[in-house]
Amino acid sequence: MDRSDIWVLDVLNGFLPEKTMDLLQEQIQNPQTALQAVWEHTASAAAKVTALLSPVFAPLLARALQALHDSPDVVVIGFLLAFFVFALQLIAWVHRTMMYFTRLAFRLLGWALVAALVAFVWRRGPEATIRDAVVVVSKIAGYASFVKDVWWSEYQKFDAQTKRGGNPGQRAPSGGYSRPGTAGW
Template identity: 45%
Template sequence: MANDHQWILDRLDGVLPDQTLQFLSDHVLARETPFQATLRWAQSAVQRGAAAAWPVVQPVLARVSDVLSDSPDIVFVMTLVGIAFAALQIALWVHRVMMFWTRLVSRLLLWAVVAALLAAVWQRGPEAVLRDAVVLGSKAVGYATIVKNIWLAEYDKYDSQTKNSRKAGRARGTGR
């Protein structure tokens, strides 16, 4: 009977060490082990339960198959619902996978920045890093000021164009 499960050991041969394969053969897959006894008991319990439930389930299955064969519209609708459900589950799975990788990359990026800051402090000292941070911050504020000025100039230009077009529209409207 030990040969019944030999295919399992053959599949795991290159994956697990020899000691683990021997342990599985002796203590899990051998016929006289408690695991096999429990497995046989569970299989017989499931078979007894299925045999006891079959007289109750068989008429229900017969009626369901009769109803489904009499009205193919129900089968079509249920197929569409099943396809929609499967598509939704796939979309949700893709969303979870994308969120996992996004979170992972974000965390890696955060810790990379923290490690880079610690390395800079370690190598250059806190005063030099603080000085560099102030210089970098002032450059960022200067750039933001330039962007703000450009945006305000464009906004003022657009505002004057719309005001001029309203005035021209009113002037044309009164001339009728």
């Protein structure tokens, strides 16, 4: 590799430590390293393939370029399709990234809750924890019973209003939702 091929070292000079930069320069610039042998072998193979396929693909490439030159609409449509595909790929990448971090956050939250539960049981003891769980479940059951009673009473009011809704002369009960002088909702 000559100096024009190792422009990457100039870019990395401010980012990497001195020892790493020295190692990279030694590996890239020394002609006896495996990296140099691979580079030279790859470059010579690419030159041979290019020389072999150039007579076959040069006329095809010239015809394709001439067709694109004669029909600029195809180029515009191609650029629009490429932009559309790029935009979709970008949106898919953002979606995957957001889903990854959302899943990660919920997994961390789940494990944090498990750890908090284990710490709570460890601190309070199994008997006190069971007693607290029974109290909490009974409070939740009492609240659910209260909500069920309120819902059932409201349902019965609604059912009574809808059954009387066909008679325009009747008024809704005082606790109903309809305005005075109207029947039903």
